[in-house]
Amino acid sequence: MSQDLHRHDWLDASYGHARLHAGSGALGLAVLLTLGFAAAEWIAAHYAGSVALMSDAGHMLTDATSLFLALLAQRLARKAPTSTSSYGYGRMEVLAAWLNAIAMLCLIGFIVIESLQRFLKPQEVVGEQVMLVAALGLLVNLLVAWLLSRDKASLNTKAALVHVMGDLLGSLAALISGFVIWLTGFHPIDPMLSMLVCALMLRSTTMLLRDSYRILMEQVPKVVNFAQVAEDLLVDPNVTEVHNLHIWETAPGHITMTVHLQVLSLQQWPATLRALQTMLRERHGIDHATLQAELDDAELLLQENNR
Secondary structure, eight states: OHHHHTOOOTTTOSSOSSOTTOOOHHHHHHHHHHHHHHHHHHHHHHHHTOHHHHHHHHHHHHHHHHHHHHHHHHHHHTSOOOSSOTTTTTHHHHHHHHHHHHHHHHHHHHHHHHHHHHHHSOOOOOHHHHHHHHHHHHHHHHHHHHHHHTOOSOHHHHHHHHHHHHHHHHHHHHHHHHHHHHHHOOTTHHHHHHHHHHHHHHHHHHHHHHHHHHHHTTOOOTTOOHHHHHHHHHHSTTEEEEEEEEEEEEETTEEEEEEEEEESOSTTHHHHHHHHHHHHHHHHOOOEEEEEEEEOHHHHHHHHHHO
8 A cells, every 4th residue: 555655657757766776886896995995095104104195095984984875875765665755765865975075074174184284293204105005096096986987877976976086186196295205305295285185175075065955955956947947837828827836856866846836727637737747857857746736816706706
């Protein structure tokens, strides 16, 4: 019985609320690769005395946690709707993305503080060791980024990819830092490059935070023109007024809409409903559209006078 209550007819929507295509194989492998190398890099960073390598190791350790959270969210997103979660668990992906963005901001703050301290109290850095470990880290991050880039539809995976790209930049910065120190002995390059990576990561992190916040707050999706939807609904000759219009995403890419429409004829409503739902799906990408018909005020008054 509960499954029937969540069932969609062909006119209702072309997909259900369970995120059946939320792949987790790439994320699972990414977790193992990232966690394993993070531990090795953290040990090497302390031995080499490099803040760039240390920040990259801390970043990878945070990434391993974030990737695991993303993996858990994707597994939960596959669950079908229930009597208590009628929209399913697809928004778990968005919540994981938002938490990952917050964690990323905290990590950026930690690296900036550590870099500033290194400016005030410079430390000896073993350039050769930094280069070797950073080069290995760069290869690991490239492999993980390639695995995650194959899933372009999930905001959750995009959040994980932002972390990994930050790791990639961190490994590259550590590699350059080790090379410069080995070649010239200029140790301030280590914290300088760390802060440059932080600046680059900050932009992608704030964009991710904005996108996940928009979905969690049920704002109108960026791909939908709210005013144009209302105008297109009014094009139908049976519709005289549009009100109580709401458009949001229940999960990334799953756009939902509810609206009240005043119509001239309730007898023509079935044909009007089919035409409007087809228009919303094809023109605006709105698949879950619930339209409530109400008799036009003038038509309602006319019918009452004729009684």
